[in-house]
Amino acid sequence: MTTTTKASLLAELAPILGASGLLVGEQVQSRAATFWDNTPMRAKALLRPSSVDELCACLRLCHAARQTVVPLGGNTGLAEGTAATADDIVLSLERLNQxxxxxxxxxxxxxxxxxxxxxxxxxxxxxxxxxxxxxxxxxxxxxxxxxxxxxxxxxxxxxxxxxxxxxxxxxxxxxxxxxxxxxxxxxxxxxxxxxxxxxxxxxxxxxxxxxxxxxxxMLGGRTSALLGVARFEQVCELLQCMQRGSGLSAFEVMWPSFWELNTGEYSSLKSPLAGKHNFYVLLECQADSQAGADSACTSALEAAFAQGLLQDAVIARSMAEAQGLWAIREAYEAEQKRFAKVYGFDVSLRIADMQRFATDLDKRLKQVQPSIYLSVYGHLADGNLHLIIGSNPPLPETHAVEEAVYQTLALFGGSISAEHGVGLEKKPWLQLTRNKNELHWMRQIKQLFDPHHLLNPGKIFDRDS
Amino acid sequence: MTTTTKASLLAELAPILGASGLLVGEQVQSRAATFWDNTPMRAKALLRPSSVDELCACLRLCHAARQTVVPLGGNTGLAEGTAATADDIVLSLERLNQxxxxxxxxxxxxxxxxxxxxxxxxxxxxxxxxxxxxxxxxxxxxxxxxxxxxxxxxxxxxxxxxxxxxxxxxxxxxxxxxxxxxxxxxxxxxxxxxxxxxxxxxxxxxxxxxxxxxxxxMLGGRTSALLGVARFEQVCELLQCMQRGSGLSAFEVMWPSFWELNTGEYSSLKSPLAGKHNFYVLLECQADSQAGADSACTSALEAAFAQGLLQDAVIARSMAEAQGLWAIREAYEAEQKRFAKVYGFDVSLRIADMQRFATDLDKRLKQVQPSIYLSVYGHLADGNLHLIIGSNPPLPETHAVEEAVYQTLALFGGSISAEHGVGLEKKPWLQLTRNKNELHWMRQIKQLFDPHHLLNPGKIFDRDS
Structure with missing residues (x-):
């Protein structure tokens, strides 16, 4: 019986994976590091098993050689969760695609x-x-x-x-x-x-x-609407109003900082609303038929309007109109054009605290750099805000922006990651969201399942913790 | 520093919990073992902490004394998950009720x-x-x-x-x-x-x-309906039909064995449907208003009727009528009257397999005892069936019934517990649902969090495994 070592590992993997399953050198470097970062991917090798058996064999041999492994999906993550070094092997699931x-x-x-x-x-x-x-x-x-x-x-x-x-x-x-x-x-x-x-x-x-x-x-009908709202309390009331039977399926909120950036001079998109508002709500209702969704959405909005919750509303009358509304919510062209450097965040906090958080954070960021720009938007109904912070000129260090965001967030008891995860990027801030005992038990579980710290090393925890 | 021992434990707990927080002897035995079993509760003591601090102190002292602890909620479980012996301490959360x-x-x-x-x-x-x-x-x-x-x-x-x-x-x-x-x-x-x-x-x-x-x-309107359906495939189609925009909030199915038992001579409840059917579906739709729920339910059922999916339907026109329909679904009077012994089960399996499972199981049970009665019903939309198996005279051993149910279920790859848990009752059958590696890792996690096996000993796992 031979023992797999780091030196023998690739030679042992080769017959299992075949030529198209084991990439090295130029074949690895010709790939981008991530979807968002075009620098060459770094790794000792990239493995592409084509069956679960091959996948098991890859990990068995890597384990025997005490080889670190970075698993890879679509590589679109936003928290440096798939970052690899030249000492790691990247394990792509791309051929397990049935x-x-x-x-x-x-x-x-x-x-x-x-x-x-x-x-x-x-x-x-x-x-x-x-x-x-x-x-x-x-x-x-x-x-x-x-x-x-x-x-x-x-x-x-x-x-x-x-x-x-x-x-x-x-x-x-x-x-x-x-x-x-x-x-x-x-x-x-x-x-x-x-x-x-x-x-x-x-x-x-x-x-x-x-x-x-x-x-x-599948529900056959979906209707989108864009609303202008004057006060944050009304946004919250509107959400509850829409949750009572209108088939509400999405409730996104955009602060004016987001709206003006993405419908302004740096953007090819224009606001379909005539006036300016303190909050912009993009929502969607679903029903069995298009007529049903239109009618449920319209009557819920009429009721909300009668209650004085809305200043203005545009209801999409076609798929194209709906796509036009959602394009503003998903836009990132203007931020790229306008700022030298853009920092993105994804946080959770109590819905009731959101407006106060946005105001407090803006003040704090202005102390870091007076010209800094805070754009706030997100899945309000899920307690989840995204923040885009633009600076021009770029700040000397990212840390000051992160510090401002996460320390303000900590005052509200928020979470540093709603949906993007921790990866490498948020690791230094994890103790703001999770207490000592939680971190202790997270490490215990890591130790139980991966005692040699071979899987996605350094993500969430330090390698040596 | 003194060391807590089993001998000193109650004396150390007493000042923390006070007289009303630490029950022993008659005070314990005067309670029922469970909601379903009037035999006296057995335990060395019953602890009733009134704060989280007291709860922590209880567990800290029990841990120091290596004392086993059975946590207790409302004691309404159906899988012997709170069974205690005279060597255990029962820890009731009843005073943490804010x-x-x-x-x-x-x-x-x-x-x-x-x-x-x-x-x-x-x-x-x-x-x-x-x-x-x-x-x-x-x-x-x-x-x-x-x-x-x-x-x-x-x-x-x-x-x-x-x-x-x-x-x-x-x-x-x-x-x-x-x-x-x-x-x-x-x-x-x-x-x-x-x-x-x-x-x-x-x-x-x-x-x-x-x-x-x-x-x-809260949604202000809810409408219940009872349907007679001829074929199992139609039940499945009806479910999907109702899921497309009718505000469906419950979809319960009862086989004729259940229906006839609970609307027949041993029951005080009568069927509101004139004829007999192969399947009885009790569903509920919710909407913002009662009129909205009525209309969504009625029009979805009309469409289903037009497609030939229904033989008959009764739509509840009042809260009282709805309660009358749900009373049949929740009834257990007839089974108590008619059978000397009743065995209850709670299983999950693929919806598509349910009718075949019910038929196969009935055959297999008849081999155990020709007069045995299998009543089938449950949360079909959740993949969850409940089984009531009645025998008269009682079977010499429960094991034969469990064996018939679980081994038939295993052929369909089902789960021995959908919502009731494992407790003591289903522990012997767990390996039919969970494979060796799953059981291994479950034990590893138990070992990690409770290395001395003090918490709810013997539930899910054997004490010494």
């Missing part, structure tokens, strides 16, 4: 981890079914990565995050052993729900290989 | 573990809000127990189980230390989601003390 079974009676789909979200959406839509999680990176992000990071997006208010969609999960552990819990049931209280540990743990406890996910019958 | 805060802007409620479900329902209803989990034991079951067992009930189809409602959790660990994750956010991807470990672990990993739960605006 939708294995769609079962409309049990309302489940069985997928491999490398399936791209949009592929699943398209296959289901053809049969009038939906997978209820959707997000901007849909064309690249994979279901495995979305589970590993517990992705959120636009449907959380009604359907929950990725966690809520996962009925069964299969994971390959650090030593290459398979932990299969491919149950397909909404309810399964037969002992500990192990899969919950892996969902949202950013590849640090195991590599997700397959899953059984919930699907839902 | 609703600490209702925050309608952030849509959360902060509760102590001992709050009774119905109390929460009533306090919220007064403000037109709801906690979306509801179940038959609402008058006794506590939120702590419901979290510890990940309770299900009637709202799962739309709102998910208890797990989906828990945003923040506080747990006292086996050694008396406090693991507090009282976050109140729908989205919080800041490291491992530790609370998921404790939800559904039946008090074997920690004692839940407080939580932040989701609440939702």
């Amino acid at each position: 939708i294995e079974q769609i079962d409309t009676v049990s309302q489940t789909v069985t997928v491999q981890a490398g399936v791209v979200l949009q592929c699943l959406h398209e296959q289901l839509a053809a049969q009038h079914w939906v997978f209820p999680v959707d997000l901007g990176a849909r064309g690249s992000c994979t279901l495995g990565g979305m589970m590993a990071t517990n992705a959120g997006g636009f449907g959380v208010l009604v359907h929950g995050m990725m966690r809520a969609q996962v009925l069964g999960l299969e994971v390959v552990l650090a030593d290459g052993s398979l932990l299969s819990s491919m149950h397909g049931y909404l309810k399964n209280n037969s002992g500990y729900d192990l899969k919950q540990l892996f969902i949202g743990s950013e590849g640090t406890l195991g590599v997700i290989s397959r899953a059984v996910l919930r699907i839902k019958p | 609703i600490e805060q209702i925050d309608t802007v952030s849509q959360t409620v902060t509760v102590q573990a001992g709050v009774v479900l119905q109390c929460l329902h009533e306090q919220l209803a007064a403000q037109h809000w709801v906690f979306p989990v509801d179940l038959g034991a609402r008058g006794s079951c506590t939120l702590g127990g419901m979290m510890a067992t990940n309770a299900g009930g009637f709202g799962v189809l739309v709102h998910g189980m208890m797990r989906a409602q828990v945003l923040g959790l506080e747990v006292v660990l086996a050694d008396g230390s406090l693991l507090s994750s009282m976050h109140g956010y729908l989205k919080n991807n800041s490291g491992y989601d530790l609370k998921q470990l404790f939800i559904g672990s039946e008090g074997t990993l920690g004692v839940i003390s407080r939580a932040v739960l989701r609440i939702k605006p």
